[in-house]
Amino acid sequence: MIPAKNETVEVSVQKVEILSWSLMLAMTFAGWLIFSAAIGQALFVGGFLVNVSFWLLKRDLVKLLAGELIGVKARFLLKYYARLSVLAVIFFILIKYVPLNIPALLVGLSTVMVSIVFTMVLEAKKFIGT
Numbered sequence: 001m002i003p004a005k006n007e008t009v010e011v012s013v014q015k016v017e018i019l020s021w022s023l024m025l026a027m028t029f030a031g032w033l034i035f036s037a038a039i040g041q042a043l044f045v046g047g048f049l050v051n052v053s054f055w056l057l058k059r060d061l062v063k064l065l066a067g068e069l070i071g072v073k074a075r076f077l078l079k080y081y082a083r084l085s086v087l088a089v090i091f092f093i094l095i096k097y098v099p100l101n102i103p104a105l106l107v108g109l110s111t112v113m114v115s116i117v118f119t120m121v122l123e124a125k126k127f128i129g130t
Contacts, residue, residue: 013058020051020115024108031104042101045094046108053087054112 024047032040057080064076094100 016112016115016119017051017055017058019119020047020054020112023115024048024051024111027108027111035104038099038101039104042104043108045100046105047111048108049087049090050109050112053083056083 024044027047028040028044031043060076060079064072094105095102
């Protein structure tokens with residue numbers, strides 16, 4: 001099924017957020033129950049950091065697109081790179097000084113990407129008809 005010309009295809013960012021937070025919690029509990037508390041902790045830390053970063057990015061983009069677009073690109077990019085730098089420092093501190101399971105931390109960091117891909121596949125299936 002192909003959408004009509006006047007029909008808009010919209011994938012809700014809210015769906016991605018809900019799925020991402022749910023996936024993070026499910027992976028945390030599964031990692032804790034199946035493997036160890038250390039795995040669950042690393043999954044939670046990675047998932048929490050990436051979900052908060054995604055939420056902040058969404059908030060900044062909504063503000064950017066809701067207002068005047070003249071002269072805000074530089075401010076948006078400054079905030080984006082500042083947030084990225086803060087995340088880099090947090091990751092450095094976590095990896096250097098906190099005994100976390102690095103592979104589990106990386107899996108936790110993938111929760112938003114997995115949620116985006118999963119949501120896109122579900123939306124694509126609606127239009128393919130399978």
